Amino acid sequence: MADAKKAEAAEGTEAPEAPKKKLLLFIIIGVVVLVLGGGGAAFFLTKKGSHADEEAVDGEEAPAKVQKAKKAKKDDKEAPPVFVKLDPFTVKLQSEGGESYLQTTPELRVLDAPLGDKIKQFTPEIRHRVLLILSAKKSADVATAQGVQQLSNEIRVAINRIIDGPKEVGKGKKKAAAEAPASFPDEADPEDSVQAVLFTSFIVQ
Numbered sequence: 534m535a536d537a538k539k540a541e542a543a544e545g546t547e548a549p550e551a552p553k554k555k556l557l558l559f560i561i562i563g564v565v566v567l568v569l570g571g572g573g574a575a576f577f578l579t580k581k582g583s584h585a586d587e588e589a590v591d592g593e594e595a596p597a598k599v600q601k602a603k604k605a606k607k608d609d610k611e612a613p614p615v616f617v618k619l620d621p622f623t624v625k626l627q628s629e630g631g632e633s634y635l636q637t638t639p640e641l642r643v644l645d646a647p648l649g650d651k652i653k654q655f656t657p658e659i660r661h662r663v664l665l666i667l668s669a670k671k672s673a674d675v676a677t678a679q680g681v682q683q684l685s686n687e688i689r690v691a692i693n694r695i696i697d698g699p700k701e702v703g704k705g706k707k708k709a710a711a712e713a714p715a716s717f718p719d720e721a722d723p724e725d726s727v728q729a730v731l732f733t734s735f736i737v738q
Contacts, residue, residue: 684718
């Protein structure tokens with residue numbers, strides 16, 4: 534009888550402990566689920582954020598290219614100048630009552646060194662064009678500094694037309710610039726292959 538009472542007492546004490554253990558187990562499982570769920574959400578948000586950053590970078594790709602192009606142009610400006618020397622020219626100028634000759638040696642300031650090889654490929658055409666320009670002048674046309682500068686501009690434009698082709702006007706339209714003083718500005722366009730024509734010797738006699 535006493536043993537039966539002890540057994541009942543033992544069962545009475547174990548009965549409330551079982552729900553406590555179950556409750557503790559549920560709490561642990563809940564915590565694990567929350568931790569795993571939070572980790573998954575954090576990973577998803579991080580991945581989404583990195584994807585958004587990539588899209589932002591892609592969206593800024595064009596401005597980045599523009600900045601890179603500007604930097605390249607700046608570097609080109611800071612680079613040492615490149616010159617290509619042409620062989621001397623001797624031409625008879627247009628008559629003004631007496632014979633006069635022009636002897637000159639032009640040097641071309643170009644954008645970069647590889648253009649030197651390109652100019653060599655076009656040398657016969659360049660020399661022909663320069664000879665036509667020089668032989669069309671009168672001694673009075675090249676008797677002043679302004680006249681010599683005008684001649685330099687005209688030769689520069691002619692050579693760029695040979696190397697680069699006619700300049701585009703608008704979309705898909707081209708024109709050959711008219712050979713008039715207004716067509717030969719003192720400053721070349723930044724993208725022109727030949728930036729200047731310099732005379733290292735210039736003798737009219």
